[in-house]
Amino acid sequence: MKNLEILIKEHFGELSNEEVSIIRSYFCEEKLQKNDFFTQPDKICDKLSFVKSGILRVYALSDGKEITQWISTENFLLTEVMGFFFDQPNRWTIQALTATELLTITKTNYLKLCKTFPKWNVIEKRLILKCFGMLEDRVFSHLSMTAEERYDLYFEQNKELFNQVPLQYIASVLGMTAETLSRIRKRQHQNS
Template identity: 70%
Template sequence: MNDFKELIQQYFGPLGSQELSVIQSYFKEEKLCKNEIFTNSGQICNRLSIVKSGILRVFALSENGREITQWLSTKDFFVTELMGFFFNQPNRWTIQAFTEVELLTISKTDYVKLCQEFPKWFEIEKQFIIKCFAMMEDRIFSHLSMTAEERYNQYFEQNRELFHQVPLQYIASVLGMTPETFSRIRKRQAENS
């Protein structure tokens, strides 16, 4: 499974083949059916996964009952609820399979064992969490510094295929805009093409 090893090195930096084999031995194949819940808000997430195929939606309900989609996780992305998995805090987000999904998953129990067997993992984990927070900072910066249309264009360039796979209201939510604003921008883009 060379894809796994390449992906691990992409996220965590260069590792030797023996180190990669140790890490890989802890990840197990898992499948989720469409609409199956990976983890629910209020629970504590007990697994970390790499998406092999399919789409997962990360969402929560606002105080007024509106669904807010925070992220759409696709092939080669890691998925977990950070506060739950790493900090044993109740999840804010629900993660649900939008399509059938294939994952490579490590349970929290095996994650603790991996940390004990492979002490270098703590440094790797630190780098992973730093990358997660850097991605969140980039999203916050784009929301504060870019217009809605600039955010739309950037997301479209990076995730073109999602525009044909998920309801556009989810993408609008990820981009921090109403479905109406999203539709106006999409219409303008189509007219300019």
């Protein structure tokens, strides 16, 4: 994992060392074992975390089928947005696929940080816009790329996951069946 201070600066913008220390003081260490839940449906998520190490899967059930929305790895932020920001029941289950280490801020501490550190509003806006941009990129790729192009892009950005995560989860993230992913992978290997 990158140093937390570097991560904070990457996610939240240019900050002084003192400002980074203030933000860092609101986060605590958290560990999850493989298969532990970060959040579950119908509860309200009360934490936001940096993933120090490990892999987590964000998924939901739809018509009895698990749909993987995201696979979170180190150096990413993680929460259930509707629960954490809007106090609504979680739509997503977030589960550790490996032993995981997190730096976590609780909702209570998050609200305290908002009150005691006025610059937080600007930082939070930057963070939300960055997340929105990632979401736009993901939607655009699903609308404009073929399944094979989505696979190529995801593989290029996340090679390490293909040996660590069940392929049906990756297929789901890419909006395809496991069989389609298998055919694409087979073609890729034949062409290389």
